[in-house]
Amino acid sequence: MDRESGSLPPQFWSSPAVARALAKCDIPAVLTEVQHVRGWTQAQLAEAVGYSQSWVSKVLRGKQPLTLDQVRTISHQIGIPIRLLRFDTLEEGDQTKRRDFSKAMALAAIATQLGHDRADEATASILTTITGAQRRLEATTPARELTRTAVAHVEMARRTLSRTSGTPFVSDLCAAVSEAAGFTAWLHADMHDTGTARTYYRLAIDAARKADHALLAAYMLGSLATFDIENDDPALGLALLNSARREVGNRPPAIALAWLAGLTALGHATASNEPEARRALREAEAAVEASQRTAAPPWPWVFPFDHAKLAGYRALAMVRLERPAEAVSAFAESLSSSQPAHKQRGVLAIEIATARLIAGDLDEAFRLAQEALTVGVTYQSERVIQRARRFRHRYTGPVTTHVRAFDDQLRAVLL
Template identity: 65%
Template sequence: MNLTSCILGRAAQSRFAGDIRAVMSEAAGFAAWVHADMHDAGTSRTYYRLAVDSARQAEHSLLAAYMIGSLAAFEIDADDPVLALELLAQARRELGERPPATARAWLFSIEALGRAAVRDAPAALVALRQAESAVTASERAAAPPWPWVFPFDHAKLAGYRALVMVRIGRPDEAVAAFAESLSSAQPAVKQRGMLMTEIATAKAMSGDHDEAFQLVSDAFTLGTTYGSERIIQRARRFRRTYEGPMTNSVRAFDERLRTTLVERRS
């Protein structure tokens, strides 16, 4: 961010200013993600706002919509899905009347997650169907439009479908969708940790309590190993909301949680 700011200060009136502001937007978006991983919500929001402002100054509506959509996904994760749905409407206004199919697929997927988070299962399923249609349309494109680097394909949509099914209480469909998603591409380490907590939730709903706590324990290990406060907090949230029987697996996780958190504070 500092480097881009210095370059922009020297080239603000040049023909390269728009490209530099676009780079600043992406750098700010990544900084927002890093702070979200640190569980620093306030700083993350600040960087997301900077990312959106920089994209608009660059006059790149698709990049602005991407950053607003990323902020919407962040707000869903931060338990404010109502705000997220408002942001998604704003992202669509940025895109205009003929958005690329990839952008439509991604935004509908995030909307499905937001609708599920406010317990509107019918609307969530409608958004998933719209995302599916957009993914099929995007397959006819030669390459995804920047700032997407990789195609938003059916495997990635399956990951969103799994998250939606967890939130609307359909654990069997969630587990099947997770399997479909993971069979096509292996997520990055921290993303895998987040997915483990989601699969654990689905398993707990199905009554597979020991397997659920094995998954969340593995996720907790990744969180502590890679210093991801976001994964650690997600594992703690899973434990707080768990209402199943007090098995040996639960007791073992509780003891590990207490020990680790005491060590981190000392």
């Protein structure tokens, strides 16, 4: 390792501990990993980041909060790729939730103040950090509680962008608008407001293209494709995925190819085209193998697209192809390596319930469906509730005790 240049090996940033810390913007954890991999003393670490040893000691022990400027300084000093500092997961607990909410509001106030002046090199970073803080909150917060601030944030970002014509910051601000719009689209999708969700997805795609960021545009196209596939329009979803592939060109990063292939498999499976679905899964498998040999994933991806994630896509595809044994096996593989957020657990519970129902395990299927419905009610996720309704509508068999219990719960929710 080149100690003089401060460079770190690319695989360092994609190691599990570092990836988790970066996703939560946990700078103390990142510093601990850097200190460990370099074999530095605390004094040497302090010298590297340009602060006193006592200050660094407080940071590592969680006793010294960091400002955005300090995070940027430390990141520059030890070579942390700024694009990897994201807020995509949420620790459980009301205290953490309040801290994240306060952070989001404080950053919004900063951005609002900046909005009165011309943008500078920090503006896009601040806007993106606000979106990241909101995204962390979404994991355990009803979408309706976040939507108003998310919509306002998109509009503020767009107004800021409108004042940057002729500046060198236009591209970065377009990317920030795209991220904010993509997140706002996701919130409306969770509320089952499909028209508004589609409007914001289109804005996200348009802003990404104006940013001249092919990967971001492909990511937003893939997100809209997922939305359409989940809403039973696989033909439109597959068309959007073809557009995403054209967007990234002939030599896309392996992670982009793996993700798009996984989504393509889901689209073909939803259309009951098993040969094409399996072909796409094989393509995704090959891309995952290739991605394991690369450095940290390129933005807008944060975590590597690994075999566990691919297993999740395979499971969803097998449910739609009515291959319950393969679906249950793939779900087990996927869930053994990761724990999805609360709302996503509700979605997955319905998928597993569907696989169990196809296999003839009626009681277990409706027990899982009840769990999913409880998640939907708890987090006011219309997306989960509507999936539970569709699950029930597709069942035409006898009304057993478990089916009746589910019906009672669903009726109470809807009435």
